[in-house]
Amino acid sequence: MxxxxxxxxxxxxxxxxxxxxxxxxxxxxxxxxxxxxxxxxxxxxxxxxxxxxxxxxxxxxxxxxxxxxxxxxxxxxxxxxxxxxxxxxxxxxxxxxxxxxxxxxxxxxxxxxxxxxxxxxxxxxxxxxxxxxxxxxxxxxxxxxxxxxxxxxxxxxxxxxxxxxxxxxxxxxxxxxxxxxxxxxxxxxxxxxxxxxxxxxxxxxxxxxxxxxxxxxxxxxxxxxxxxxxxxxxxxxxxxxxxxxxxxxERLPEMNKARRQVAKQYLEALDEIPGLEWVGDPNSVENHVFHLFVIRVTDEYPLTRQQLYDHLAENDIVTGVHYPPISELSYYDNVRGDHDTADELYGEILSLPMFPEMTDSEQQTVVNSLRNPVDE
CATH class of the missing domain: 3.40.640.10 (Type I PLP-dependent aspartate aminotransferase-like (Major domain))
Incomplete structure (x- = not known):
């Protein structure tokens, strides 16, 4: 693979x-x-x-x-x-x-x-x-x-x-x-x-x-x-x-359209995977340009965020976390302001592969790996 x-x-x-x-x-x-x-x-x-x-x-x-x-x-x-x-x-x-x-x-x-x-x-x-x-x-x-x-x-x-x-x-x-x-x-x-x-x-x-x-x-x-x-x-x-x-x-509209199509296919798949939720607004899909496709790994899913990250890595799928809240960075230890929701998101978010030329096969590989822990 x-x-x-x-x-x-x-x-x-x-x-x-x-x-x-x-x-x-x-x-x-x-x-x-x-x-x-x-x-x-x-x-x-x-x-x-x-x-x-x-x-x-x-x-x-x-x-x-x-x-x-x-x-x-x-x-x-x-x-x-x-x-x-x-x-x-x-x-x-x-x-x-x-x-x-x-x-x-x-x-x-x-x-x-x-x-x-x-x-x-x-x-x-x-x-x-x-x-x-x-x-x-x-x-x-x-x-x-x-x-x-x-x-x-x-x-x-x-x-x-x-x-x-x-x-x-x-x-x-x-x-x-x-x-x-x-x-x-x-x-x-x-x-x-x-x-x-x-x-x-x-x-x-x-x-x-x-x-x-x-x-x-x-x-x-x-x-x-x-x-x-x-x-x-x-x-x-x-x-x-x-x-x-x-x-x-010149190519931006077509590349953004392609990203949007990849995102829609992810969204369809997530509807059938309990415990994984998209971080986004369902009413704004057509305005979104999907630089990243980010999910939340909730308690309903059988793996934690870190366990899912490791599971996907074992299957040669690269993911990431975007981003640690500013308050988590050592330079900003004593920063003022509010960050409760950001802190909550940080414990659960994971960025899935997203690029305009993503093939159906590549995306299906990701989706199947997301489903596997549910099926086991």
């Missing part, structure tokens, strides 16, 4: 990008050139915003947005209790304070918990995460945040192409930040994107990406003179990555 991986990024990018990469190499323009500009424009259009700023990671994107909004020493930022550590780390890297908001049973930010944190603390910004590809409740999150004067930066790392009532995630808050890491729904190997309709924020982030220079490389061709009017970084995306990104953006 062939192993079933958690991801299969090698099947996501094909020969369709080769000609574009050759053109970039022949052009001599390898960074912040026409491909990057086109990718930014196309991505922001698809995500219903006025500006796109391509960067080297979603972590850089989150950091740049927070810093451009003035977040720093003495600021407080609310993040979900269950998310990858980068969501909280960017706050601490700016010497700001992290406060945790609890999550719902879907793993996404709980607006009621958020409202409590906004009353308890003087919050400058909120970072909702569209966990696993399921859109968070952005209308309610934005409403509550606006009542308290807090900015909203959407962490869309898992959710390119996801939407709420036809409106793309990333277009609800002050900005949306995306990841193009190797295992994401669309990839450039490494990379990220910021989308925003805030002209001032766009200008600040664009300068921060390129050492806070007042001119871009193409503007220097007309007149070399420029200034550095602040402290910035090299958060740039290469032209080769932009070529890959443009191709991936």
């Amino acid at each position: 062939a192993p079933v991986p958690l991801y299969k990024p090698e099947n996501v990018i094909g020969d369709e990008v080769i000609d574009g990469i050759r053109d970039v190499l022949a052009s001599g323009w390898l960074t912040l050139g026409p491909e990057t500009k086109s990718f930014e424009e196309e991505y922001s259009t698809v995500h219903a915003t006025n500006h796109g700023i391509a960067v080297n990671s979603c972590t850089s994107a989150l950091y740049a947005c927070l810093r451009s909004l003035g977040i720093g020493t003495g600021s407080t930022v609310v993040v979900p209790a269950m998310t990858f550590s980068a969501t909280a780390n960017v706050v601490r890297l700016l010497d700001a304070d992290v406060v945790l908001c609890d999550v719902t049973e879907t793993g996404n930010m709980d607006p009621e918990s958020l409202a409590r944190q906004l009353v308890r603390y003087d919050v400058a910004a909120v970072i909702p995460v569209h966990l696993y590809g399921l859109p968070a409740d952005m209308p309610e999150i934005c409403r509550v945040a606006e009542e308290h004067g807090a900015a909203v930066i959407e962490d869309c790392a898992h959710a390119p192409g996801a939407s709420i009532s036809g409106e793309p995630v990333g277009s609800f808050g002050d900005a949306g930040c995306y990841s193009f890491y190797a295992t994401k729904n669309m990839t450039t190997g490494e990379g990220g994107m910021i989308v925003t309709s805030d002209d001032k924020l766009e200008n600040q982030v664009r300068k921060l990406r390129n050492h806070h220079q007042t001119k871009s490389p193409d503007e220097k061709q007309d007149n070399w003179g420029y200034d550095v009017d602040g402290l910035g970084f090299n958060f740039r995306m290469s032209e080769i990555q932009a070529v890959m990104g443009r191709s991936q953006l």
Whole structure:
């Protein structure tokens, strides 16, 4: 039996990008050139915003947005209790304070918990995460945040192409930040994107990406003179990555559709396996882009989460746990906020293999292994 991986990024990018990469190499323009500009424009259009700023990671994107909004020493930022550590780390890297908001049973930010944190603390910004590809409740999150004067930066790392009532995630808050890491729904190997309709924020982030220079490389061709009017970084995306990104953006709808089909087949199977439950909202399947397919292993199932993880590993099926709550990480030992539901989920969640090119045979191998402990 062939192993079933958690991801299969090698099947996501094909020969369709080769000609574009050759053109970039022949052009001599390898960074912040026409491909990057086109990718930014196309991505922001698809995500219903006025500006796109391509960067080297979603972590850089989150950091740049927070810093451009003035977040720093003495600021407080609310993040979900269950998310990858980068969501909280960017706050601490700016010497700001992290406060945790609890999550719902879907793993996404709980607006009621958020409202409590906004009353308890003087919050400058909120970072909702569209966990696993399921859109968070952005209308309610934005409403509550606006009542308290807090900015909203959407962490869309898992959710390119996801939407709420036809409106793309990333277009609800002050900005949306995306990841193009190797295992994401669309990839450039490494990379990220910021989308925003805030002209001032766009200008600040664009300068921060390129050492806070007042001119871009193409503007220097007309007149070399420029200034550095602040402290910035090299958060740039290469032209080769932009070529890959443009191709991936074209393919994103079909890849997300394929992920959704894999998820629907898992959901059908779970209906017949007592004790295993999907972590998600049954009413939001069509809006979900299924970066991950995560289940809960409840007491009704004959194995614990760890036992199931081991059982699947013995059958050459790779699974994972996404994620330890922020409060479980040693660096955040004394973090403030709420995390009861996140802690409960953490003891039971398991991510099953999920990728757009997953074959029926691969998926059936996973499903049969999930059923085996029930049948024994």
